[in-house]
Amino acid sequence: MDAFKVIGGNPLRGDVVISGAKNAALPILMSALLSKTPIVFSNVPRLNDILTTVKLLTQLGAKTEWLSEDKLSIDASTIDLCRAPYDLVKTMRASILVLGPLLARMGHAEVSLPGGCAIGARPVDLHIQGLKLMGADIEVENGYIVAKKEGRLTGANIFMDTVSVTGTENLMMAAALAEGTTVIENAAREPEIVDLAECLISMGAKVSGAGTDTLVIEGVSELQGSQYRVMPDRIETGTFLVAAAVTQGHIKCLNTDPTSMEAVLSKLQEAGAEITTGADWIELNMPSPAKAVNVRTAPHPAFPTDMQAQFMTLNVLAQGTATVIETIFENRFMHVPELQRMGADISLEGNTAIVKGVEELHGAQVMATDLRASASLVIAGLVAKSPTQVDRIYHIDRGYLRIEDKLQGLGADITRIEA
């Protein structure tokens, strides 16, 4: 398994080009299953979760072709299989996103239950309940969700008990081809939902309310191919901004969107960062050590759970004491023991971490446990007083495109140790 060796001490400086958003691209690529004509997607980040998605779509019978580094064509006219197997689903939970579109298009879908993962149990009951309300017959057989519907799904009123991002996305895609109108209440409001809605609209779907907690989808009988550009990755952007803040650097993120990340930018300013923004860029200058900032994760537009680990590292070295509260996932503090091994002063009380800023961190051999935890350890390594080795970086490769190249471009001393 590959690892990163990080030698700390260099403030990050310069420009970094942000890639397309993993969490927008995943549902958007799956939405190609709804169309019988080809779709061309651009700004697709060619990272491991996307390669897994391409493999899954290909196994289902779709034709996929990379037209350039970030442009992908998907022709799902030829799909002939309705099963997402365990060996793919276990490497990427977001494979569950085939369920809605496959069922809507083929009247049959079998998707392995994803099971729990490092950050929590992550059930998919809301996906299943919503599809049942749309008339699907769903059973769990031998670890697989087996969903069937004779004829088209039917529009329904769906109230989601918990705000779920991929749950909302699955139901939106299913509803796009259903007969009648679907109303999803307590829907997720993440920018990635808006991006998926815009993609579906470009294919001929009738979706309104994206970005609010009530989505209305008037089903149509078919969708056509289109061309769609994936939104910039707000979590990758936030990760580089935190890395620059922690190293007291000065960077500019290009090809990004400041309007999708207000909570994160406001917390960075509270920590002492000077931030300027343009239509598609964000510049951060950190003139002095960060001040501690309290963070509480919650669904958009509140502070994103996918930025919690990175802000934990910021607080570890900040002046003062902060509380970091994780309200979305029950086990998303796996980076804490690793940061403690580097000298962090963190105590945990349930879903709250109390972080007392320390003067410095020392390097250590640490283990990445999930995607954003890995990023928090890399950031810690960028300021540690001795070398850090971050093991199991397959987690980071799942969601960041060539992070070491981008960090090197900003002056960081980071190298990949290939297994």
Ligand SMILES: CC(=O)N[C@H]1[C@@H](OP(=O)(O)OP(=O)(O)OC[C@H]2O[C@@H](n3ccc(=O)[nH]c3=O)[C@H](O)[C@@H]2O)O[C@H](CO)[C@@H](O)[C@@H]1O
């Ligand atoms: C591929 C993708 O976009 N992943 C993101 C997505 O994950 P994902 O869509 O899996 O996360 P959800 O929004 O569904 O999860 C939110 C909460 O709802 C619970 N829940 C969810 C579904 C369900 O059927 N039942 C249920 O109880 C989950 O256990 C969790 O506690 O949103 C998360 C929350 O912003 C992000 O951290 C992930 O990066």
Ligand SMILES: C=C(OP(=O)(O)O)C(=O)O
């Ligand atoms: C948790 C994440 O991804 P996934 O839902 O794919 O596990 C993430 O992007 O931080």
